[in-house]
Amino acid sequence: MGGDLASFTGGRAEFDVAATTVRELIRELEQRYPGAGDYVARRMAVAIDGEIHQDADAAPIGGAREICLIPKIGGG
């Protein structure tokens, strides 16, 4: 997990979670760290095995090797 999430998780950057979709991941995150799930849903992108999803609630992650939460990216 990158960016501002550390302020919700007390500095913890990695954790294991049982989830098959990003939506489940966000729900689980919110339960463990109140506010973190909502923040992820609004402000974070999800990289699934290196592929960045800016909005990915329904994206399957069951078989993923790596999930990275990173700040949403804009551009010019």
Add this chain to the structure above:
Amino acid sequence: MSDVLDRPDAKAGFATVGTRPVRPDGVDKVTGRAAFGADFAMPGQLTGRVKRSPHAHARIVSIDARKALALPGVKAVVTGADFPDLASEIVEGGEAASNMRDMAVNVIARDKVLYEGHAVAAVAAVSAAIAEEALDLIEVKYEPLAHVIDVEAAMASSAPVLHDHIFTDGVDPKPTLPSNIAKRHQFARGDVEAALAAAEVRVEGRYTTKAVHQGYIEPHACVASMSADGQAQIWSSSQGHFMVRAYSAKILGLDISDIRVTPAEIGGGFGGKTVIYLEPLALALSRQAGAPVKMVMSRDEVFRATGPTSGGVIHVRLGATRDGKITAADVELKYQAGAFPGSPVGAACMTALACYDIADFRIVGWDVVTNSPKVAAYRAPGAPATAFGVECAVDELAKKLGVDPIELRIKNGARDGVKAAYGPTFQNIGYIETLEAVKTHPHYALKLGPNQGRGIAAGFWFNVGGESTAACHIGEDGTATVVTGNPDIGGSRASMAIMAAEVLGIPVDNVRPVIADTASIGYSMLTGGSRTTFATGMAVVRAAEKVVGELKRRAAGVWSVPEDQVAWEGGRAVCLDPAKGDVKPLTLKGLAGMSARTGGPISAEVSLNAQGAGPGFGVHLCDVEIDPETGHVKVLRYLVAQDVGRAIHPSYVEGQMQGGAAQGVGWALNEEYVFDADGKMENAGFLDYRVPVASDLPMIDTVMIEVPNPRHPFGAKGVGEVPIVPPLAAVAIAVSEAVGVRMKDLPLSPPKIRAVLDAKAG
């Protein structure tokens, strides 16, 4: 010279993708027929003008508009009091998150002005002369306040504080006093201090850049009209008319469905037109006056009141082994945000080390408010300045190690399977191929002469996807119209036509791409983030595929065969059912001609949210020559190599690569906001703010490396932002080599070069 290099597995036998047809909007643009923002007019329209702050920082004591309103011909005057006060709310409606409260106060000041040029009132009158006379009649009493523009000065505890509500985010414990430091960002892995201490070779440098403007040729312009029933229309030049609609609705407290926005042609944006300035003012004036209002900024206003990108300080420490493995990197970035929080320092942190595979690193970024115009996005926001510092440091490391700078980058470069400093593991990237292409290019073998220098630098940008809508309509004669909601700022219409033609199997000249208004096509995010050819292109492909599916269904009906017995080949439906014998194929034109009998008009609209945009890498090679007498820098040769995914229209990909390099050369050599002691900009015009012109530049050579993105139907990646990332460093490294001194402060203008040469001469 232009080259295209494919990976061996990248060939794909396209009919239209990769060709170079004339752009559909080209004739109108070169003949002056194209209608830009300032070209719109309505019967009975009024002229709007803005009264702007003469102070860099001041409290507004009072605004008295009575004399202006009494002037014959003046139809409306608005101030901050005519707009609702918005709560702090982060909205994702545009390219990046924006705080609507800040944007509203940036459009028109409330209790304070925060930079010279900040809007305090707006007037609508029957003529420009009367509107300008009225501005002088608006009496504004100010209480001037101390100001601060330099980023490090603004971070000091003694600095004048712009906002009482800013308590630095991202630090623990959270401060109890307000400051100008809006946020601290950090990305880190491992133990950087231990790794630096253990490194056999170290380099360290402090680099600085100044605020620079995107420098689009077309000023901001709009016409707005609000009816008595509250229905509004806007015609304006922007990077996204859906963005204009959403932000205008928020700032005025309207429903989105009450506003219809029609896009004009855009004369450049480069990120600077991803926010709004005039539209809410024009709407408010129109509402008050009961007539359409046209507003066009002057160049002076564009410089003083619209967003440049940040100036900043970039501090870099690198550690390496003697055999050239970079083991540690510590990067600190301090970026000006302008009057409100939101510099691109977060993205700058994420891109800072993206080109490298480094075990231990720490990247810290500071977002700092200053009494200057609120920064706006500018092509790969945040990345060019941080690349300037990091790439110069890498060059210094190469020199210290005595190794070729390209070899050092290849040894330490990002490749598939490397975990990026910002988190994810890279897949399908072509950075190493890009470095190899420059290494083997004839340019790299050329010998340099006296007073000449060569610079190499790399750059990275993420590219994004996002929400897009496209429609594909088949005309009765078998030609096609492709409709999208993205303003064309870089040749995207041509790309859309090519992709539709590829799917439909018809000549690209038979496809007319159209950009529709907000009421005529589904939502699309704005044109930015290098997303349009990837994301909107994906929507175009899917819409064309749906049309092909419908054409096959209708052909199946004509032939009375199952749909799976029909193939679409070369723009024709072909019957596969052997029981039907030798059935003549049905062309698109033939099927279109019988559409009424087979089910009605043939068209499809697709909305999607494109994910999986592939990141891009670029490597630039620049040769310069210094005139020791004047300090002038002449760019002798320039080469851009870039991983472009699949070049849908190679000419416009090359154009992006060349344009980014040209802008970056200007940033490196001449461009800067110059403020006087009172915080007023001293060079708000193109005579004194010098962008490069054609005679300043050589032909910029390009090499396109095609490493397709598997998430796009044709392999497209974004290409528009990567090429502005490396030039600042490439030019600065070349100049440093030519003068024999590491140049760390941009721009490298003649007085700065002369000062260095004079110091060397003693």
